[in-house]
Amino acid sequence: MLTKAINPKLGTLIRARAPLRLGLAGGGTDISPYCDVHSGAILNITISMFTSATLELTQDGKIVFEALDRDEITSYDMAPYLAPDGKLDLHKAVYNRIVADYLGGRPVSLRLRTSSDAVAGSGLGSSSTLVVTMAQAFVEAFALPLGEYDVAHMSYVIERKDLGLKGGKQDQYAATFGGFNFMEFYAEDRVIVNPLRVKDWIISELESSLVLYFTGVSRESANIIAEQVSNVENGNQASIDAMHALRQEAVAMKEYLLRGDIPALGRALQAGWEAKKRSANSISNPAIDAIDQAARKAGAFAGKMSGAGGGGFMFFLAPPECRQKVIKTLEQFGGTASACYFTAEGAKAWRV
Known part of the structure; x- marks a missing residue:
């Protein structure tokens, strides 16, 4: 624990963002216990949608949290610990962890404003990314000697252990590192992030082929994750075999991605989606299946839900010449379809 953090100048604005x-x-x-027993593997990519934070140290003895995108604001008297009460608990949990571990229990008067380009339950990792963003702002404000692995692990601890929110580990590491990453997950919270050097033409082809679709329905991932965890704990072999298949598709897709074999990548994407649906009953539903089938009829050759499933964002791969037809088809279901672009940069913070 560090008890001598650098005091930033009052009035200085610290801004941060993560993809x-x-x-x-x-x-x-x-997700434990699967990764603890069998090890996990995930392939992910960060996109040009972000969560943002502005941190300002003040002198009024107040702690003010504001979620600009949700039009929520809450204020407390300065204290070393703020109990979760259902009001911006992610903000409070980040503050609590920083004060306890790095400021020697010394409370801080501050104002922390945040926003997100995606709603909670989007399937894009927005909640975990927000935690990373806020943590990165505090790291910059107090010049804390924390690298990417440190920030990602601390963010995981804040969300999964301090607040007890169910979920995995990939979101915190994806937001912190940024770019294309092949991630390995082992027992005792050990994570290895392997950044991938994907050729520019492959990135351009993928961006030209990708359609991002928001179903208009956010979902609570905790119930889906609880079902997956229960299936593993109870030895549901069909579900465990599906998880094995998911892991193998991540390994295969990494190879296809690096080689630029887009058709094979699409087949692996589809196989992974079919395996994921077998891991828990609530991952898909008739509405999602209908959207998936319509997109394929319009020319998409692969697609899946992003995140736990059940709602939020879907994404599809289609030949670039078919992408507009896929977008128009998807919009008939009442959601929002768009192009999607990647970003190579992870969490960052700066002073204003």
Whole structure:
């Protein structure tokens, strides 16, 4: 624990942002107990959608949290610990962890404003990315000697252990590192991030082929994750075999991606989606299946839900010449379809 953090100048604005991600393959294998017993593997990519934070140290003895995108604001008297009460608990949990571990229990008067380009339950890892963004702002404000692995692990601890929110580990590491990453997950929270050097033409072809579709329905991932966890704990062999298949598709897709074999990548994406649906009953539903089938009829050759499933964002791969037809088809279901672009940069913070 560090008890001597650098005091930033009062009135200085610290801004931070981190990118959201698409889970290409292996999603769910980063969740305990599966990854503890079998090890997990995930392939993901960060996209040009972000969560943002502005941190300002003040002198009024207040702690003010504001979620600009949700039009929520809450204020407390300065204290070393703020109990979760259902009001911006992610903000409070980041503050609590920083004060306890790096400021020697010394409370801080501050104002922390945040926003996100995607709603909670989007399937793009928005909640975890927001935690990473806020943590990165505090790291910059107090010049904390924390690298990417440190920030990602701390963010995981804040969300999964301090707050007890169910989920895996990939989102925190994707947001912190950024870019194309093949991630490995092992027992005792050990994570290895392997950044991939994907050729420019492959990235351009993927961006030209990708359609991102928001179903208009956010979902609570905790129930889906709880079902997956229960299936593993109870020895549901069909579900465990599906998780094994998810892991193998992540390994295969990494090779196809690096080689630029887009058709094979599409087949692996589709196989991974079919395996994911077998890991828990609530991952898909008739509405999602209908959207998937319509996109394929319009020319898409692969697609899946991003994240745990059940709602939020879907994404599809289609030949570039078919992409507009796929977009028009998807919009008939009442959601929002668009192109999608990647970002190579992870979490960052700067002073204003």
